[in-house]
Amino acid sequence: MDTMAAVPGAQAVARAAALLRQVTASGSAGATSAELARRTGLTRPTAHRLLVALAREGLVDHDEASGGWLPGPELYLMGNVAAARFDITELAGDIVRSLAIATEESAFLSVRRGDETVCLMREEGSFPIRSFVLAEGVRFPLGVASAGLAILAFLPDHDVDAYLTRHPDLAEGWGAAHAEPALRDRVRETRERGFALNPGLIVEGSYGAGAAVFGRTGAPEWALSVTGVDFRFAEARLPALGRILLGHAHTLTARIRNGR
Numbered sequence: 463m464d465t466m467a468a469v470p471g472a473q474a475v476a477r478a479a480a481l482l483r484q485v486t487a488s489g490s491a492g493a494t495s496a497e498l499a500r501r502t503g504l505t506r507p508t509a510h511r512l513l514v515a516l517a518r519e520g521l522v523d524h525d526e527a528s529g530g531w532l533p534g535p536e537l538y539l540m541g542n543v544a545a546a547r548f549d550i551t552e553l554a555g556d557i558v559r560s561l562a563i564a565t566e567e568s569a570f571l572s573v574r575r576g577d578e579t580v581c582l583m584r585e586e587g588s589f590p591i592r593s594f595v596l597a598e599g600v601r602f603p604l605g606v607a608s609a610g611l612a613i614l615a616f617l618p619d620h621d622v623d624a625y626l627t628r629h630p631d632l633a634e635g636w637g638a639a640h641a642e643p644a645l646r647d648r649v650r651e652t653r654e655r656g657f658a659l660n661p662g663l664i665v666e667g668s669y670g671a672g673a674a675v676f677g678r679t680g681a682p683e684w685a686l687s688v689t690g691v692d693f694r695f696a697e698a699r700l701p702a703l704g705r706i707l708l709g710h711a712h713t714l715t716a717r718i719r720n721g722r
Contacts, residue, residue, distance in 0.1 A: 478512050485522050485531050487601050492530025521569045551583055552692040553717050561710045562587040567688040572609035574683050579610040605645050606636050607659040608672030609685035615652035639663045641658055657704045669695040673711035678719050686711045
């Protein structure tokens with residue numbers, strides 16, 4: 463029996479939550495009703511009706527000039543309360559900045575949320591050519607982008623199997639490189655290497671490397687990553703880049719476990 467279907471109103475809550483995730487992922491640019499409907503698989507009338515209801519509660523705002531939906535003031539207030547439990551940006555801020563300085567690339571902190579990663583922080587590096595695939599609020603499925611691959615790779619085998627069973631359509635949305643056999647190969651390579659590599663699989667020429675950050679239970683809950691143009695991730699430079707990345711990830715893991 464579908465537990466979701468047995469709970470009155472659960473489907474509406476799930477749809478509203480999906481819309482809220484996509485609104486926050488759109489950041490300050492916002493997204494139209496049509497765009498949000500497409501991303502969530504809802505009909506446009508259903509998406510618009512739910513967005514209007516969310517706006518009445520202050521969870522989203524509507525920009526009349528652009529037609530875009532934006533995060534509302536209630537989300538800000540809720541986020542501040544939730545941050546006291548879940549946010550590690552204060553612990554991680556100087557480490558992310560140090561990573562950007564040491565590598566000269568854009569550096570990021572991402573967190574696992576269910577079957578996705580969400581970018582929490584971005585720090586620009588000094589190298590003048592940058593990749594703009596990732597920014598605060600952007601979500602990717604686990605296994606897609608270097609942060610999500612780093613987290614997926616260091617989950618137990620049974621969790622990896624269960625994830626791939628739940629998401630047999632990754633290749634449809636993200637390309638053949640994310641089909642199960644190819645993704646399993648990259649999981650194995652990541653475990654052997656210690657850090658994940660995304661060789662331009664999302665945007666051609668935009669490379670990324672990610673390292674898992676572990677919580678107090680030993681589970682991979684966050685990831686540090688760097689992104690840049692392809693020649694900055696050449697084979698000759700990659701070992702040194704990986705050592706820097708892993709060193710910063712280990713420092714953040716130790717800080718989280720020590721609570722400081």
